[in-house]
């Protein structure tokens with residue numbers, strides 16, 4: 617096998633991350649980006665690894681399920697989207713199957729029910745914020761796994777308001793000539809101008825309702841880790857006795873405090889440092905953890921604190937199924953995984969949001 621060699625392959629499925637996989641005649645597994653399920657392709661080998669190869673499409677012999685023409689001229693070079701070449705129905709089926717596969721390992725020892733993916737009402741125009749990079753007169757997004765800037769004029773997954781702002785900024789930013797790449801972000805005026813904020817403007821209320829439903833009515837106290845600017849806190853406090861909300865980003869905490877929520881303690885700092893204090897103040901029998909960490913997941917330190925003080929429920933909102941799986945495995949001795957709800961917060965990209973419900977094992 618050589619780089620540049622051509623081969624014929626049928627794509628078996630699309631795996632998490634967005635690439636199709638198939639087997640070459642030699643028995644080697646091949647990963648092919650921008651392919652569709654069951655598609656028959658001629659591919660060019662681009663990279664050879666120990667146990668697999670990577671290829672790109674040279675020719676499509678038989679189109680796979682759901683293939684459509686991508687709408688964005690930067691698709692394929694910009695690192696943002698992975699599923700513009702598929703219709704939305706196929707993308708949702710693929711994402712559901714990926715979640716089923718990643719979490720199938722829990723089926724044996726947990727009463728796990730994987731629910732149907734919640735779709736975004738629209739797969740385009742949903743982002744309420746974008747981050748761009750500027751260097752040597754180029755303004756755009758990074759190419760996949762690279763610092764190379766792919767210039768763009770507009771972004772189809774961003775909202776109309778963001779695209780209006782982008783148009784205004786493009787010519788100004790292009791003037792920038794500096795030794796380093798500069799980064800800037802554009803946000804809709806409705807959302808806080810700093811720190812993390814949920815990105816899909818069509819699913820904001822739905823996310824809050826789903827988390828509320830998952831928590832359940834018997835819970836009246838919450839320890840919320842990674843609470844950001846109080847996105848879930850603001851909604852949940854309407855029916856909670858009290859919430860301890862821990863967040864390390866100073867500006868997000870400042871914003872959260874401006875909401876004036878009476879039954880909420882906003883605590884600035886790392887969950888690692890503040891959790892034990894909250895654990896000592898909560899009434900265990902009616903309390904739950906709500907965690908919404910960044911894609912790296914929860915640190916071993918936090919997992920160990922949770923394992924030393926398991927509350928009846930733990931609700932885990934995650935934007936990375938792989939770290940979610942890892943963290944559930946680390947919590948397994950105290951918790952059962954009950955439900956997993958995929959949510960398509962990031963249509964056309966390979967990302968999948970999940971809401972997991974874990975309940976404390978009996979007899980702890």
Ligand SMILES: C[S@@+](CC[C@H](N)C(=O)[O-])C[C@H]1O[C@@H](n2cnc3c(N)ncnc32)[C@H](O)[C@@H]1O
Pocket residue numbers: 811812813814841842843844845846847848862863864865868885886887888908909910911
């Ligand atoms: C995915 S965001 C979720 C924010 C919020 N739940 C929301 O929906 O807007 C993760 C948040 O965790 C915060 N964070 C990351 N690591 C942290 C840590 N070790 N301790 C406390 N906060 C942390 C980040 O600043 C960010 O606001």
